[in-house]
Amino acid sequence: MSDPSTFREPQGRPERVEGRAEARSDWAPELRARLSSLRLVLAREAEIIEELSQHLDDRRQELIAGGASREQATRMVLDEFHADRLARYLAPLRQSRLAPAAESSSTHILFGGLVADLRQAVRELRAAPGFTVVASWCWLSASARRRPSSPWSTPSCSARCRSTSTIGWSPSVSGARRARATRATTLTPSPASRPPTTWIGWLNSRCSSQ
Amino acid sequence: MTDIDSRALDRELKRGSAELLILSLLDARARHGYDLSKLIHSRSGGQLSFHVDSLYPLLYRLEERGWIKGTWVEKSGERRRRYYRVTVEGRRVLARQRKTWAAFVEAVRRVTGGEHV
Numbered sequence: 416m417s418d419p420s421t422f423r424e425p426q427g428r429p430e431r432v433e434g435r436a437e438a439r440s441d442w443a444p445e446l447r448a449r450l451s452s453l454r455l456v457l458a459r460e461a462e463i464i465e466e467l468s469q470h471l472d473d474r475r476q477e478l479i480a481g482g483a484s485r486e487q488a489t490r491m492v493l494d495e496f497h498a499d500r501l502a503r504y505l506a507p508l509r510q511s512r513l514a515p516a517a518e519s520s521s522t523h524i525l526f527g528g529l530v531a532d533l534r535q536a537v538r539e540l541r542a543a544p545g546f547t548v549v550a551s552w553c554w555l556s557a558s559a560r561r562r563p564s565s566p567w568s569t570p571s572c573s574a575r576c577r578s579t580s581t582i583g584w585s586p587s588v589s590g591a592r593r594a595r596a597t598r599a600t601t602l603t604p605s606p607a608s609r610p611p612t613t614w615i616g617w618l619n620s621r622c623s624s625q
Numbered sequence: 626m627t628d629i630d631s632r633a634l635d636r637e638l639k640r641g642s643a644e645l646l647i648l649s650l651l652d653a654r655a656r657h658g659y660d661l662s663k664l665i666h667s668r669s670g671g672q673l674s675f676h677v678d679s680l681y682p683l684l685y686r687l688e689e690r691g692w693i694k695g696t697w698v699e700k701s702g703e704r705r706r707r708y709y710r711v712t713v714e715g716r717r718v719l720a721r722q723r724k725t726w727a728a729f730v731e732a733v734r735r736v737t738g739g740e741h742v
Contacts, residue, residue, distance in 0.1 A: 470662070474659070500679065510689065
């Protein structure tokens with residue numbers, strides 16, 4: 416383990432962590448630091464820390480029973496325990512490679528979460544086929560009713576699209592079309608008839624017109 | 626043999642026999658890690674000792690292979706402990722390793738004691 420002289424007995428209440436007796440152990444922070452290089456599932460790591468802490472506690476108790484003071488016993492236990500070896504010996508095990516690698520990229524975390532959410536949604540829809548059929552039918556019929564009045568699909572909307580693009584972002588207009596639209600000055604409608612610039616604006620205008 | 630050679634041989638012998646030692650001790654009954662460590666130390670007359678850093682990775686490796694199985698056992702007024710016992714597959718492996726070890730020891734005995742026979 417690390418230099419025994421740097422090891423400090425815990426002061427006050429120990430940190431609450433997953434696991435049981437681990438929370439009471441004064442070896443836990445050191446063990447956790449040593450195991451952090453491995454890709455252990457959190458629950459498994461907590462179990463290992465609990466088990467190893469208990470062993471170290473037992474060993475210290477044995478030394479104390481043999482006449483050592485608590486500090487001496489702690490130092491002796493730390494001398495016997497080579498934590499760097501522990502991580503090295505554990506590394507080839509399957510359980511040390513189970514947890515997904517820590518990702519620093521926030522993009523990965525975002526899309527990883529999105530994929531997990533989609534998987535969960537698919538699982539739940541599979542579990543309730545009746546609900547899935549009814550929900551799909553409702554969604555399709557609602558889409559079919561709305562389609563003709565969409566500002567992006569009617570013949571008259573192309574002019575509106577172009578004028579919209581000169582103002583700001585529009586979800587269905589490509590960059591090339593936006594570039595063309597910036598040149599199309601003759602079709603710019605009056606401010607009163609100018610359509611909303613975003614889907615939210617369009618939805619709001621739809622709601623208010625009904 | 627120098628002290629370094631002797632230590633290297635000790636280490637190799639210990640490594641080679643570690644699985645056999647653990648399986649043999651667990652063959653009789655389920656034990657927890659600390660118990661195993663104490664037994665190995667006392668029964669070997671202090672010649673062999675397994676500390677936390679070598680004992681538990683070995684136990685977890687044997688468990689991953691399906692040779693032993695660990696179970697948390699709670700007793701009133703005590704912290705729960707993880708007890709290990711040998712599985713059916715582990716017994717089969719133990720029987721094989723005992724045979725291999727006996728053959729190895731016998732072979733070494735024949736070689737090293739050959740001049741005196």
